[in-house]
Amino acid sequence: MPPQRGDNPTMITLLYFARLREALGTGREQLALPPAVMTLAGLRVHLAQRGAAWATEMAEGRNLRAAVNQTVVAADAPLSDGDEVAFFPPVTGG
Amino acid sequence: MPPQRGDNPTMITLLYFARLREALGTGREQLALPPAVMTLAGLRVHLAQRGAAWATEMAEGRNLRAAVNQTVVAADAPLSDGDEVAFFPPVTGG
Amino acid sequence: MNVRVQQDDFDISAEIAGMRRGNPKIGAITSFVGVVRDINDGDTVATMTLEHYPGMTEKAIAEIIAQARGRWEVLDALVIHRVGTLQPTDQIVLVIVASTHRGDAFAACEFIMDYLKTRAPFWKKEITPQGGRWVDARISDDKAAERWKT
Amino acid sequence: MNVRVQQDDFDISAEIAGMRRGNPKIGAITSFVGVVRDINDGDTVATMTLEHYPGMTEKAIAEIIAQARGRWEVLDALVIHRVGTLQPTDQIVLVIVASTHRGDAFAACEFIMDYLKTRAPFWKKEITPQGGRWVDARISDDKAAERWKT
Numbered sequence: 001m002p003p004q005r006g007d008n009p010t011m012i013t014l015l016y017f018a019r020l021r022e023a024l025g026t027g028r029e030q031l032a033l034p035p036a037v038m039t040l041a042g043l044r045v046h047l048a049q050r051g052a053a054w055a056t057e058m059a060e061g062r063n064l065r066a067a068v069n070q071t072v073v074a075a076d077a078p079l080s081d082g083d084e085v086a087f088f089p090p091v092t093g094g
Numbered sequence: 095m096p097p098q099r100g101d102n103p104t105m106i107t108l109l110y111f112a113r114l115r116e117a118l119g120t121g122r123e124q125l126a127l128p129p130a131v132m133t134l135a136g137l138r139v140h141l142a143q144r145g146a147a148w149a150t151e152m153a154e155g156r157n158l159r160a161a162v163n164q165t166v167v168a169a170d171a172p173l174s175d176g177d178e179v180a181f182f183p184p185v186t187g188g
Numbered sequence: 189m190n191v192r193v194q195q196d197d198f199d200i201s202a203e204i205a206g207m208r209r210g211n212p213k214i215g216a217i218t219s220f221v222g223v224v225r226d227i228n229d230g231d232t233v234a235t236m237t238l239e240h241y242p243g244m245t246e247k248a249i250a251e252i253i254a255q256a257r258g259r260w261e262v263l264d265a266l267v268i269h270r271v272g273t274l275q276p277t278d279q280i281v282l283v284i285v286a287s288t289h290r291g292d293a294f295a296a297c298e299f300i301m302d303y304l305k306t307r308a309p310f311w312k313k314e315i316t317p318q319g320g321r322w323v324d325a326r327i328s329d330d331k332a333a334e335r336w337k338t
Numbered sequence: 339m340n341v342r343v344q345q346d347d348f349d350i351s352a353e354i355a356g357m358r359r360g361n362p363k364i365g366a367i368t369s370f371v372g373v374v375r376d377i378n379d380g381d382t383v384a385t386m387t388l389e390h391y392p393g394m395t396e397k398a399i400a401e402i403i404a405q406a407r408g409r410w411e412v413l414d415a416l417v418i419h420r421v422g423t424l425q426p427t428d429q430i431v432l433v434i435v436a437s438t439h440r441g442d443a444f445a446a447c448e449f450i451m452d453y454l455k456t457r458a459p460f461w462k463k464e465i466t467p468q469g470g471r472w473v474d475a476r477i478s479d480d481k482a483a484e485r486w487k488t
Contacts, residue, residue: 017241017309018239018311018322019311021239022322063325067244067309070243070247070248071244072307086241086244088309089311089322089325090306090325091306091307091308091310091325092305092325092326093238093240093269093309093310093311093312094222094269094280094281094308094310111389112389112463113461113472115389161391164394164398180394182391182459183472183475184456184474184475185456185458185460186460186462186472186474186475187388187390187419187431187454187455187459187461188290188419188431188454200351200354201350201351201352204350204429208427208429209427212376212377212426212427213375213376213377214373214375214427215374215375216370216373217370217372217373218369218371218447219350219368219370219371220367220368220369220440220443221358221368221369222366222440223358223364223367224365225363225438226362226363227362227363276362277358277362277364279358290372290448291482293370294370294444294451297368298440298444301440
């Protein structure tokens with residue numbers, strides 16, 4: 001059996017920016033993480049399962065960046081209760 | 095016999111800048127080139143022969159720059175009637 | 189504050205004057221101003237909208253400045269980045285680095301710009317006659333940032 | 339005119355604004371401001387006097403800008419150098435280079451500064467508590483200019 005969280009729900013804040021925000025039709029949501037979702041990569045798979053634009057935008061091949069608590073992290077970064085998780089396209093400022 | 099100029103006097107304008115101007119006590123003079131002075135290097139030797147500060151400042155070992163008609167040139171640059179010849183220390187602007 | 193994200197335009201003269209009056213050891217001030225071009229990738233750009241990630245943006249830029257301070261002698265540094273809607277010829281971003289000597293000022297300023305382009309969460313959307321389009325990240329920007337990893 | 343030698347101070351904001359409004363292809367503007375420091379080679383500097391060679395100075399700077407234009411994509415370039423008496427924290431020199439992209443703007447601006455330091459006929463005299471002294475040329479400046487000969 002894969003590792004799972006305890007019984008208390010793990011609540012995170014999700015943020016989407018730029019092209020991603022427009023494609024998904026939302027910029028922010030609160031999410032109770034399913035017990036099996038332990039990492040950023042797991043969260044992305046979970047979101048892709050919503051289908052439609054979510055399937056397209058969160059697909060593995062898409063060039064997406066993610067930050068946990070405002071720091072860019074790798075796909076295997078663990079998630080904790082209260083985290084702010086952001087998904088966004090490669091940046092184009094300056 | 096070394097090469098010499100013709101009978102017409104070769105008049106040049108001499109300019110001195112910065113430390114050199116202060117050391118020599120002059121910033122500008124008109125000079126009739128002696129017939130034997132054909133080049134910048136020759137002119138420098140000629141000026142050094144004035145003695146005192148001239149000997150010191152124009153001495154071969156001194157790090158001097160020279161321009162003929164506002165272009166930096168090498169020591170063997172020839173001199174012509176009407177030339178503007180400038181001597182100055184290495185530049186320190188900016 | 190050395191990092192500002194704002195809708196308003198900025199005045200580079202005033203920023204530089206503040207820096208040099210604040211530290212008489214400053215001998216060299218290098219700066220970069222990014223400007224909205226009227227043409228990008230062949231299309232006419234009418235306006236541009238800049239989006240950012242409030243909080244993370246300031247943190248990311250402060251981290252970039254800290255890295256620059258670790259690599260070069262930086263007496264003062266400032267980054268101002270505008271967000272919202274901008275027109276061609278408008279100023280987008282300002283980076284200023286002050287140092288004793290110019291070599292450090294030039295290197296640190298270019299480093300901050302290269303890292304800002306690839307690390308700071310800003311996104312540009314251009315409005316062209318064909319409609320709005322999000323600007324794609326450039327491989328050349330990634331390469332510019334990679335240069336500093338030696 | 340792209341080369342100005344003057345006693346008056348300059349306003350980098352106004353110069354940059356003129357450039358970017360003059361050419362909507364400009365995307366990157368890099369600039370350098372040289373500033374009078376209050377200490378040089380360990381001594382307190384009260385004031386500084388800058389002397390130049392009128393005529394040749396402008397010619398030399400124009401030639402340096404022309405070389406930069408030959409090596410990089412330069413859409414616009416400006417050099418203002420002050421002469422006369424200046425105080426610590428005063429601005430001495432301004433170099434601005436505008437290009438489509440920032441790599442060219444940074445390189446051309448640093449090149450112009452490095453060459454100006456070694457080729458343009460200006461001389462600095464510092465007034466310190468020990469009296470006036472002409473500033474010696476720096477070997478580091480010669481080396482900085484040599485770098486570009488590759």
